[in-house]
Amino acid sequence: MINKIVQSMAEAMAGIKDGSTVLIGGFGAVGQPDELIEALIEHGARDLVCVANNAGNGRVGLAKLMELGRVRKIICSFPRSAGSVVFEELYRAGKIELEIVPQGTMAERMRAAGAGVPAFFTATSVGTILANGKEQRDFNGRTYVMEHALKGDVALVEGWEGDRWGNLTYRASGRNFNPVMAMAADLTIAQVSHIRELGDLVPENVHTPGIFVSRVIQVDRGPAWA
Amino acid sequence: MINKIVQSMAEAMAGIKDGSTVLIGGFGAVGQPDELIEALIEHGARDLVCVANNAGNGRVGLAKLMELGRVRKIICSFPRSAGSVVFEELYRAGKIELEIVPQGTMAERMRAAGAGVPAFFTATSVGTILANGKEQRDFNGRTYVMEHALKGDVALVEGWEGDRWGNLTYRASGRNFNPVMAMAADLTIAQVSHIRELGDLVPENVHTPGIFVSRVIQVDRGPAWA
Amino acid sequence: MQGFDRKAMAARLAQDIPEGWYVNLGIGIPTMVGDYVPLDREVILHSENGILGMGPAPAKDKVDPWLVNAGKQAVTLRAGGSYCHHADSFAMIRGGHIDLCVLGAFEVAQNGDIANWATSENDTAPAVGGAMDLGAGAKRLWVIMEHTTKDGRPKLVEACGYPLTTPRAVKRVYTNLGVFDVVAEKGFVVVDLAPGVLLEQVQAASGAVLHTQ
């Protein structure tokens, strides 16, 4: 019997190596797998490349992972926000690398990795400093830059429901980067609010099919998120 | 008030021009917009380029459109099947052009058109005659071919449910090419079995959001499909 | 010289959005535009984080923590709205399906260049978000911003000094002083001015020639 549901965070994190590229879902706090990030801190892997839309907030979660010196590089679209104190300190001190990627390019690069597309062309960033050093090419009279697939060793995602085959659903805007990250990583670990029996999810409305998910763990996000 | 629902096939077909590229959903009979194809025949547009997985069956639908001499070229993955008599006659007589595209490349080329990607690389067809004349390139030690976006002037799709904003759902394997075709065309016309009130479709489970749909028309597919 | 306040700017822009458009509103003044579209005119708001058919902010006791806009503020979903993932959401933007994007800006140049994401090439960690995708992908880009910086420097300019977000993308600019089209091979063209504002005043506050129609 296939059973991707794990009972402990130690099982969920098993095998994550130093030097991994870790894709972390969420847009702000929504759809962000907080409990998995805490477990990654506990797990201890270091020299990580983290891909996330934001560069952490306050001194918890991704910010804490950075503060502990575990993150070599961050790939994101929006590093600077009111709460990104840890990132800014580390970055000014030259202790963390940064790759800024337009948000849509970031999503598309991961989708490409999941879909077997090593590179594609996009109009986004043409004529800006973010296109510096990138190959450019005209199609039908318009200029595009070539972007490469962005693959993860690990993805940490948050779903709403999950089952033992790894099928996931998402709630409202909690979906965001999670489905593309799930398909772009070798090892995809999902935290979900609810475990469902196999067959309870409506086949037409599974948002991430289990083929893209390695492990599922139930977390209690508290009454506000229920 | 936005109202994409039209009441007649004449309204549904309005403005389709000679010379159009028409994307036609379906995989075999399933998810194939039979009533819209009949309406396109009635409408009379000619010199069409049709994109569909198969090259028609029997002497109805797409096969009839071809038999009437309205189709200049067909782009498909699987032209030859037991029932593709019309296509084979026309093709042997040199009366229709054919572009064979691997099925996944065909789907991805339309998805690219819908997503603003003019070209991308894929490993599919490398080392075969279908890669002849195509640009090839190595990424990470593997060879890929470059494929271009495949855009439609018109898409004819079949959904299960639709609403006045153009939101669609699909039933079971009726989804197939329909969502990528809907996003790849300038004018997307959907036939659906059921019209729903705005707000009745579950927001998480809309399969094609209305932004990709121009017109919706209800059809009666008969009791077997209900 | 008074001109529009921020609410009036947002309202002025809102009156130019026809029914049926798919519209993405950036963070700040652009977000306010949504509040001034008449309720009987259906305009479908898109948010980068996978929302189509976004509604206004909820009552405080109706906040759903799973539902925020691109500025991470609580919002609602209208009947007919739907959710999708980030790549599908940006396919809407990058594939040219969004009729209009409204952004704020540091500068707009007379050729339509927009700079709104980084204040210098040496900015250590600028935040681009979805601005470059929207600038390059939406069918139309309109900018809404104060006509000058807080210290009085013009934001309508001959050429941008800040790093570009997207070249030649802006079609129209709404400021506290008026509305200006960006016309190819001409530059800024005055559409109309805020009540009580004179053309010579606006010209004096601008870093590029303002043409009249």
Added chain:
Amino acid sequence: MQGFDRKAMAARLAQDIPEGWYVNLGIGIPTMVGDYVPLDREVILHSENGILGMGPAPAKDKVDPWLVNAGKQAVTLRAGGSYCHHADSFAMIRGGHIDLCVLGAFEVAQNGDIANWATSENDTAPAVGGAMDLGAGAKRLWVIMEHTTKDGRPKLVEACGYPLTTPRAVKRVYTNLGVFDVVAEKGFVVVDLAPGVLLEQVQAASGAVLHTQ
């Protein structure tokens, strides 16, 4: 020389699929493989037209016209199965997420080349379907086919004569005479032979050298 019949070939292959694999079965004998996976071993079948977790053919009075496999035959969906669109379905294939694809073939060469879609370069309208995507994208490609053509010509060959589907893709071949691995820089290696079949008979029916382990 008897060897396996088609059912026995399918059963022989099925016994090599471990629990938990995601498997795409081509049209013809490959489809039969699904019937021989023991019911208590969960193997998740994928179909190109957007089905994951496909089940066996339905009873005649339970046919759902909306649910067909890649061969356009009526099928069922298992509990835990799901549907997706064609681009997502082929993302599973092309992105390397399918553990195993089983195809029929006209020829397999000792370097792993497979030809299974066109019978000549002059074939006027060959039908490729998803074969090239599967050949290039699945983690493993196994072929199941008769050892020779109906008129006795070998289908295991030194080099394919027919147009290729995918170069160097086949890892293993199941025929009515036995099971053969394709090993880099070596060629065909006998894994085992059908009951009552002798190596020299199989070699005589093959167009390439068969190595023993």
